[in-house]
Amino acid sequence: MSPDPEPRPHPTAAEVEAARRDPKLANVLYHDWEAGSYDEKWSISYDERCIDYAAGRFRHAAGDADWPYERALELGCGTGFFLLNLMQAGLATHGSVTDLSPGMVEAALRNAEGLGLPVDGRVADAERIPYDDATFDVVVGHAVLHHIPDVGTALREVLRVLRPGGRFVFAGEPTKIGDFYARRLGMLTWKATTTLTRLPGLQGWRRPQAELDESSRAAALEAVVDQHVFDPSELERVANAAGAADVRVVTEEFTAAMLGWPVRTFEAAVPTERLGWGWAMFAYRGWQRLSWLDENVLSRVVPRAWFYNALVTGTRPA
Numbered sequence: 001m002s003p004d005p006e007p008r009p010h011p012t013a014a015e016v017e018a019a020r021r022d023p024k025l026a027n028v029l030y031h032d033w034e035a036g037s038y039d040e041k042w043s044i045s046y047d048e049r050c051i052d053y054a055a056g057r058f059r060h061a062a063g064d065a066d067w068p069y070e071r072a073l074e075l076g077c078g079t080g081f082f083l084l085n086l087m088q089a090g091l092a093t094h095g096s097v098t099d100l101s102p103g104m105v106e107a108a109l110r111n112a113e114g115l116g117l118p119v120d121g122r123v124a125d126a127e128r129i130p131y132d133d134a135t136f137d138v139v140v141g142h143a144v145l146h147h148i149p150d151v152g153t154a155l156r157e158v159l160r161v162l163r164p165g166g167r168f169v170f171a172g173e174p175t176k177i178g179d180f181y182a183r184r185l186g187m188l189t190w191k192a193t194t195t196l197t198r199l200p201g202l203q204g205w206r207r208p209q210a211e212l213d214e215s216s217r218a219a220a221l222e223a224v225v226d227q228h229v230f231d232p233s234e235l236e237r238v239a240n241a242a243g244a245a246d247v248r249v250v251t252e253e254f255t256a257a258m259l260g261w262p263v264r265t266f267e268a269a270v271p272t273e274r275l276g277w278g279w280a281m282f283a284y285r286g287w288q289r290l291s292w293l294d295e296n297v298l299s300r301v302v303p304r305a306w307f308y309n310a311l312v313t314g315t316r317p318a
């Protein structure tokens with residue numbers, strides 16, 4: 001087994017240029033660069049709030065009748081948000097975290113150690129998972145499929161490393177329609193905030209220009225990093241074609257996403273110290289209330305393709 005590569009949080013200009021034509025290199029550089037501040041940027045924690053959120057996503061897709069599993073694998077683990085919180089919720093007794101970005105694997109292993117969870121990790125491309133056939137009882141991922149150039153190949157790899165009857169759950173994938181309105185709302189919020197904060201009296205709300213420029217440069221790489229948006233029926237077809245059984249795609253967050261994306265963009269556009277506890281509570285409670293509305297009312301009348309997040313589950317045929 002060759003040793004894992006080292007993180008590259010400070011790429012050269014030539015590497016960044018090459019990454020514009022190479023989605024996998026773009027993912028490594030972008031996420032190595034983000035690894036150190038990722039939990040803070042996305043308000044990721046390993047307490048009740050995120051444990052409930054992660055477990056809620058798994059249950060929404062697949063229920064929890066088979067818990068606990070013995071061995072769990074996560075693809076595109078980032079800092080470990082999904083699997084570490086799922087393990088704290090009781091999903092599995094042993095975890096393996098993998099990611100294309102060495103910086104992210106290091107961060108996830110650090111977080112696992114801090115939480116005292118039995119987790120090992122490898123730098124790995126989801127299209128070539130470095131584990132033997134039938135190693136895992138469950139495979140999970142959050143916000144990773146849309147970064148993988150060949151989703152069908154990745155799902156075939158997932159089925160190979162699952163034991164017969166084992167389950168996969170991928171959550172947090174953008175739908176085609178959801179991405180359309182979320183991006184526009186985000187762009188509008190960015191434009192409005194960065195324009196208004198030029199006005200006299202509001203300049204204390206403006207982030208230093210160098211930081212705003214850096215965010216814009218990162219956004220340019222985002223166009224390469226984000227490979228797909230999904231139509232729920234098409235995602236089901238890809239999972240079935242990969243050989244999965246019991247495939248199901250569910251969606252969630254309609255009005256909640258319409259609040260969530262402008263809120264996150266606003267937070268990225270103004271100095272963090274300007275937004276206190278009151279703002280955090282407004283954002284979280286607002287998102288919670290709208291999620292309730294989406295789940296209990298709108299999901300009965302709005303087509304599933306209009307919701308922002310898709311979750312896909314399936315099993316390896318026994």
Ligand SMILES: C[S@@+](CC[C@H](N)C(=O)[O-])C[C@H]1O[C@@H](n2cnc3c(N)ncnc32)[C@H](O)[C@@H]1O
Nearest residue numbers: 027031076077078081100101125126142143147
């Ligand atoms: C949006 S982040 C999500 C991280 C984490 N799952 C979360 O929800 O916080 C996507 C992650 O997928 C990883 N990734 C991108 N392409 C990948 C690939 N081909 N194989 C494995 N991981 C990949 C990135 O490096 C990044 O850490």
